[in-house]
Amino acid sequence: MKQIIINEKCNGCGMCVVKCPNYFESNDDGNAQVIKGVLAGNDAVLNTVISECPVKAISFGGEVNIKQSLQEEVNKLKAFANGLNVKREDIAFTDAYCTVTTFPYVGSSSYEYSSSSSAERAGLSKFRDRAYSQIDSKILDVITSYRVNIIKPYYSTDEKSVYTQLNKKISDVLTAVSNLIGKNKLPSDFCNVDVYPERDTVWKMLEKGEIIGENFVSIVRREFKYSASDYQTYIDWDDMEDYRGKDKYCYRAQEAVEELRKDVQSAVRWARSDIEENSLGYVNGIVNDYNRKLKTFLDKKLSIIAKFVV
């Protein structure tokens, strides 16, 4: 039995996939790839396809020792038995997730206050209502982005889930094993990998929207030390004569709002370490559940394969 090799000349015409579906399949980019574990025997159709490939991208490789190849696949499966090992850098709360966007526009008043101090007070009041009151909301916004992109793959079962991705890799190895042993000698579902953490718990958490995150707001809050009145110095005022020649004052709060945005962003960054620490704890809880199930699953598969590895 020989290896089949496809080189980089493949242009994705698909001729080999159509004519030899037992040997070739399309990859995600539309190019041809050899089905995992499939080896070439003496097959006339395969020989024709190799000679007729319009870009001469397919060739035979060296002879393969099936016993040795099977052992290599078994070793890969054994390595998978360690499961997922989530490290802090895997769930890093990077700068990309620490950016606080601008607060709703507070703006400036029209010229309607009779003194600079009353304009300043009105500005602070508006700042408190429109911007300062939104701090939690802003923090939550930042954390949600982190949660959905970095943490959720550990709490979901869709295609982005870390479990689905590892299951796919294991399934590929099992497919290779199955092709080496012979599909007909193995159970029909041999290559299926459907291992996930306890789904009920995950889905209940998702339904309630409580995956993790609520407590992160308070973690960031602890790092944010300013009261609304601390921003008074950033409320600017301006005066102008009205048409009757009287002095009138207005306020401008943009600077205060921008200062608040920067302070909240700093607080988020200060809280980064605690957030990562917490996340790691949550994630490892559920990952350990998966790892336990995966080990049981792989032990069963390895015991089936052991009958063929003499």
Place this chain on the structure above:
Amino acid sequence: MLIELALVGTLAYSADKSNKMDEQALAKRSKAYTREAEARELVYRKRNAADKKMQIVAKRKRAVIESTLPKFIEVYQKIQKIDLNISDKNDLVVYNNFNLCNTVKSMETVIKQPLTDKQLITEVIFKGITGYMIADSKRNLSAAKSQLSAANVVYSQAQSVAEVYDAIIGRSERISNLIMRMNALFLGSISETEKVISKNGTDVRAYTEHDKGILMTCVNIAAAMSDIINIPVLDENGELCRSAVEMIQTGEIYLEQMNEMINQ
């Protein structure tokens, strides 16, 4: 764009006067934000998948034009040297009307087009089919009584957009598969034609009816291939091209018939 509208909507709901949200409000807001982020993620994922599938269609077309078509041109020039007197046959309409220059030109036009119909995808989502959905979205958002219901409106709109992308993905896969199978047939036919010509030379008297049939089939497939290569996934208005469906169906039936004929 839809997501931006949604964010504007949700910001309007965020005018909470209290300095600190109570726990329940925080949980609700957390759920709403998650829903919005999921909506964004869903649209992003589907858009990428649709783009990838359309790139594969482009790749298959390019492969036919770059590697199969030159082989056919070579063999067709040989066919022309044979004085085939076969005009009395009813099934030779395609052969007699076949114009290599037009076929090659139309196929080569395809290769000059951009690799993907990214721009068209954007249009189909935001101007075409889903234009009315965005209007609906605006109405629903203004009627939503809480941030969470606003987020749910956003999510359901994202699902509608995802359905459009799914339709594009489905269409692309079908075209891609059709081109791939037709190309395999075409390559096989070119190879057979070459064998027949090298066996019989240019003297028409050396050709049996079966041999002539092989030559005609090759030209026939070239004509059908040209039509299939020109099938757009989306038309110039950014709509999922309706006429393309008919062309795909015709192509699939043709492929089926040819396979039956070959296997007989």
